[in-house]
Amino acid sequence: MLDYFLRFVFGFFQQILPCMVLLTLPYERENFPYGKKRFILTVSGICLAVSLLFGTIMTGLFYHADGKQIFLRELRPASVGNAYMGLTAVLLILFYWNTVRDDFSKKLIVLILTADYAILEYILVNSLTFLLRIYFHIFNTELYSPEILLLFLAIKAPALPFMCFFMARIVKEYLSGRSGKMVKKSLLIVSALTILHVLFVAGSTAAYETVYHQTHLLRLHFLSDFLFGLINLAVIYWYIFREADQDMKENEFQHQLEIQQFQYNAIRSDIDNAARIRHDIRHHMRVLERFLDEGRQEDAMSYLQEVTNSCSLPETECFCKDPVLNALLQYYLGEAREKQIHLELHIDVKDCRVDTSDMTVVMGNLLENSIHACEQVAEGRFIRLYMGVVNNVLAMILENSSPAMGTAKEAPTICGEFISGEQLCRQPWAGIGLKSVIATVKKYHGSSEFRYADGVFCCRMNMEWETGEQGL
Secondary structure, eight states, X not given: XXXXXXXXXXXXXXXXXXXXXXXXXXXXXGGSTTOHHHHHHHHHHHHHHHHHHHHHHHHHHHOOTTSOOSSOTTOOHHHHHHHHHHHHXXXXXXXXXXXXXXXXXXXXXXXXXXXXXXXXXXXXXHHHHHHHHXXXXXXXXXXXXXXXXXXXXXXXXHHHHHHHHIIIIIIHHHHHTOOHHHHHHHHHHHXXXXXXXXXXXXXXXXXXXXXXXXXXXXXXXXHHHHHHHHHHHHHHHHIIIIIHHHHHHHHHHHHHHHHHHHHHHHHHHHHHHHHHHHHHHHHHHHHHHHHHHTTOHXXXXXXXXXXXXXXXXXXXXXXXXXXXXXXXXXXXXXXXXXXXXXXXXXXXXXXXOSOHHHHHHHHHHHHHHHHHHHHTOSSOOEEEEEEEEETTEEEEEXXXXXXXXXXXXXXXXXXXXXXXXXXXXXXXXOOHHHHXXXXXXXXXXXXXXXXXXXXXXXXXXXXXXXXXXXXX
């Protein structure tokens, strides 16, 4: 009796717990009200409790020392097991849905992908059970028999680690960088493929009784179910997690073009200002020439002083000796001054060999974000920038005033301690701009860290280039 009870408990537990763990892997700690580890422990306890209850029910209904069930003879263990599994799955899904804090569409994508894994595992177990019965004459295929449990474990050994990696890395990174529109498009495709798969399996199962006594057709039945499931998952992986990456790159490229367009406008403005200055200088020189020709030296000196006092040329302000970086700083820091943001600059860069477009992406995004954050602060707006080059490494620290983040969704992650750029990329609130900065820094074998503390947002990073090469 004990072994009968234990195999139902273990069989049920090994089916539901891995699926619940998979549901948690694409999320960060802050997506759970009491932390990710505590959520997994709670789920494990619930799964163990419902498994013990399942073992008790099945033992009470179907176990008898002589192999005959005591009552409810019209019921089969598989029917009761499927009904109990369905009810438990619904309750656990509701628990997951109401506990995890994330976008509706993202949670549904994670749920559907986990269901795809469970369906494919179920189909594979049934397919192998058929082969064992036909070719090896193993007939003990009742619910959670020792043979069935061994099949589950043999399948989980390679499949579950791969699925955990898939959910924890690929799905997590994919969902963290997607906007609402793109996530809804992905949800539509995943849902359609999964529904198609379920309908195919349902239709195939309905035909099962018809071909039950035809071995070659049964073999085709199970093989088609399994292959269709594999194709379904392959299409999801290829389209969603490959093609959608191209959409992400296009969005990043578009954002970079916008930043470069800002820089182009600044350069065009410099050119126009230079042309205007040259025109004005010619006019002033003629006036001075006339005064001097007429011997009116005092008038010439007075006019020259008046022109000098009236000229204000912020465009020519020099922040550093590198022309590209200086032009970028002129544009964005000029915008910061117009918005009454206090600047504290410590810049010592003579020769920066970071590619022009890459420098535009890094400085453009960071200063643009800093200015935007300062605009949301009522008083005490500031930007502090420290930059220098040491041994072919550009090092930078950028600090700016920022609105309070104590109650924000991202607060548990970035408040207090520095987090790496890779960690930041996995946050649902990280925008395309910051991700472009982090990707560009990695291109130059550099590192980036971010922190929010006491109303100050801080970014520190470094970028390295090879000696004698212009960029990488």
